[in-house]
Amino acid sequence: MPNYYQPEIETASREQLLAWQNERLVKQVQHVWDNVPYYRQKMEEKGVTPADIKSVDDLHKLPFLTKADLRDAYPYGLMGKPLSDCVRIQSTSGTTGRRVVAFYTQHDIDLWEDCCARAIVAAGGTREDVVQVAYGYGLFTGGPGLNGGSHKVGCLTLPMSSGNTDRQLQFMVDLEATILCCTPSYAEYLAETIHEQGLRDKIELKAGIFGAEAWSEEMRRDIQNSLGIKAYDIYGLTETTGPGVAYECSEQTGMHINEDHFLAEIIDPETGEVLPEGEKGELVFTSLTKEAFPLLRYRTRDICVLSRKKCSCGRTHVKMSKPMGRSDDMLIVKGVNVFPSQIETVLLEQGYPANYQIIVDRINHSDKLEVLVEMAPDKFSDSLADIAEQEKTLVEALKNMLGIYAKVKIVSPKSITRSEGKAVRVIDKRKI
Numbered sequence: 276m277p278n279y280y281q282p283e284i285e286t287a288s289r290e291q292l293l294a295w296q297n298e299r300l301v302k303q304v305q306h307v308w309d310n311v312p313y314y315r316q317k318m319e320e321k322g323v324t325p326a327d328i329k330s331v332d333d334l335h336k337l338p339f340l341t342k343a344d345l346r347d348a349y350p351y352g353l354m355g356k357p358l359s360d361c362v363r364i365q366s367t368s369g370t371t372g373r374r375v376v377a378f379y380t381q382h383d384i385d386l387w388e389d390c391c392a393r394a395i396v397a398a399g400g401t402r403e404d405v406v407q408v409a410y411g412y413g414l415f416t417g418g419p420g421l422n423g424g425s426h427k428v429g430c431l432t433l434p435m436s437s438g439n440t441d442r443q444l445q446f447m448v449d450l451e452a453t454i455l456c457c458t459p460s461y462a463e464y465l466a467e468t469i470h471e472q473g474l475r476d477k478i479e480l481k482a483g484i485f486g487a488e489a490w491s492e493e494m495r496r497d498i499q500n501s502l503g504i505k506a507y508d509i510y511g512l513t514e515t516t517g518p519g520v521a522y523e524c525s526e527q528t529g530m531h532i533n534e535d536h537f538l539a540e541i542i543d544p545e546t547g548e549v550l551p552e553g554e555k556g557e558l559v560f561t562s563l564t565k566e567a568f569p570l571l572r573y574r575t576r577d578i579c580v581l582s583r584k585k586c587s588c589g590r591t592h593v594k595m596s597k598p599m600g601r602s603d604d605m606l607i608v609k610g611v612n613v614f615p616s617q618i619e620t621v622l623l624e625q626g627y628p629a630n631y632q633i634i635v636d637r638i639n640h641s642d643k644l645e646v647l648v649e650m651a652p653d654k655f656s657d658s659l660a661d662i663a664e665q666e667k668t669l670v671e672a673l674k675n676m677l678g679i680y681a682k683v684k685i686v687s688p689k690s691i692t693r694s695e696g697k698a699v700r701v702i703d704k705r706k707i
Contacts, residue, residue: 284535285393285590289583292534292591297330299563300538304328304337306355307569313352314340314571331538334561335549340573345375345514354378355569366414367513377513378567384423386564390519390533391424397524397531397588398482398507400454402429405479407447409457409465410487411696412436416517417487421456424519430454437461438695440468451479459490459498459506460698463629466501480504486511486518488697489598489616493623495527508597514573515560521595526587529594536564539593540572541581544602555580557602558595576603606635606701608642611679615700618646618681621672627651630691636704644681646673650688 287295305325307314317338318324327336345353354361360380367375379387395406406425410417418436425432433446437457443465446452455462462485469475480502486509498506510530511518520537521530532539537560541550544557558575562568577598586594600614607613615633622631632647648669656662662685669683692699 285531285592287591289591293331295535296538296563299535300331300334300561301325301328303561303563303569304571306566307571310355311353311569313344313348314338317344334538334540334572337561337572339547339559340570342375342514342574342576349374350376353570354567355565356380356567361567364414365416365419365513365517375514377516379516380566383516383566383568386536387420387516387519388423388427390516390522390536391420392427393424393533394484394507394509394519394522395421395424395428395430395454397522397590398454398484398505399525400425400428400430400482404428404430404453405433405450406430406454406456407433407435407443407450407452409435409437409443409455409461410518416511416513417456417458420511420517420519421484425456440465440695444469444472444474447480448474448477453479453481455480455483455502455504457483457485458487458694458697459485459494460488460629460694461696462498462502462506463494464693464695466498470501475503478502482507484509484522489600489614489619490629491616491620491623492597493620494629497623497629510595510598512560512573512575514568514570514575515562516565520560524586524588524590528586529582529596531586531590531592531594532581534592536562538563539581539595541579542574544576544578552581552583555599558598576601578602578605606633606644606703608635608644609679611677613644613677613679617676618673621669621676622646622648625669625672626654627669628688630693630698631700632691633701634704635701642705644679646681646683647686647691648683649691650685652688655688 308325321338323336361378362381363379365377408421412418422434483504483506495506507523509518509522511520521532523530540559541556550556558577558579560573561571578600579598580596582594605612605614628649630649634645636643666683673681
């Protein structure tokens with residue numbers, strides 16, 4: 276039996292999960308204390324030693340780690356194993372400051388691939404499936420993670436990477452791919468191209484596993500309708516391992532966190548106070564089994580909600596909601612928190628494509644928010660009056676959603692650059 280398929284873990288009782296977490300947390304804290312001087316110093320500054328951590332109830336005593344810590348400790352300061360024990364690095368695709376470099380032992384990679392395999396199985400994958408991995412490879416974790424997970428399941432794996440859309444579609448048709456793994460924005464682009472080329476009846480896709488960027492429920496429905504598939508969310512961070520930290524099951528009401536490997540908390544992003552289940556706040560992860568890069572209480576900056584409501588799939592691991600935005604890179608416009616996902620929801624509800632761009636600027640000491648929106652084919656018009664009316668309707672809808680005015684500019688279809696990786700949704704000129 277494949278080692279990723281562990282119903283005794285995925286359907287374990289809460290008591291059993293806590294027992295595993297308590298044991299692994301105590302061991303991991305000692306491992307970090309012994310091998311990661313950077314974090315040991317943070318513990319000492321807070322007056323905490325491994326003896327103070329006896330169970331998950333003591334987790335709040337530990338100091339947080341942030342991305343700033345990872346950059347300060349770059350490249351080797353947070354390693355928990357000698358470099359000779361490490362077999363791979365992965366890195367974030369961040370554009371500011373030092374890149375975050377995460378290290379992996381072979382044991383870390385095996386567990387990571389097991390988690391990705393669970394995600395594929397939850398999406399209906401079996402060894403009979405053909406998995407097309409169109410996430411980027413290289414330093415980005417998306418491609419390597421789903422590639423390894425697909426191997427663990429025993430699927431025929433197409434390691435396409437992102438881009439070269441014509442080749443993507445050729446292999447998708449010729450090799451009869453059944454599961455597509457990529458960013459949701461690229462899935463939208465593939466769906467658009469499939470319809471343009473008249474290939475809709477030639478594809479065999481049944482499911483898609485999409486992550487690495489925010490996407491709305493409206494975008495999910497669009498992808499499912501366009502491709503005739505079921506679209507599953509997947510979540511992960513390079514800092515904790517990569518995709519597979521959490522994944523959706525057939526219920527599609529949140530992502531099950533692999534609690535045997537990752538301990539999740541929700542905190543108030545301002546005070547750091549741990550919030551009760553069901554409260555919206557910032558997601559914090561502690562890696563319970565990672566050897567080479569064992570982060571404790573890492574602040575993800577993702578805003579979400581945790582729930583232990585019984586799931587119809589039978590899995591008992593806690594669910595995290597789709598991230599509702601981020602506590603660090605969310606837009607604050609005229610004192611109002613604005614998330615791109617809110618704007619996307621409005622556009623899709625109004626029948627516009629998910630390809631859009633948000634531009635924020637500061638003119639005469641006042642923030643200005645502008646949204647470029649591609650004209651929907653069925654709304655195409657050369658009439659300036661018609662375009663003005665469409666813009667007026669969107670302005671009103673966005674104001675209802677955001678609570679502030681946003682200028683809307685309707686642009687020609689396909690005039691906004693398509694993305695073959697992470698879409699560039701926001702241009703904040705205030706930071707330039």
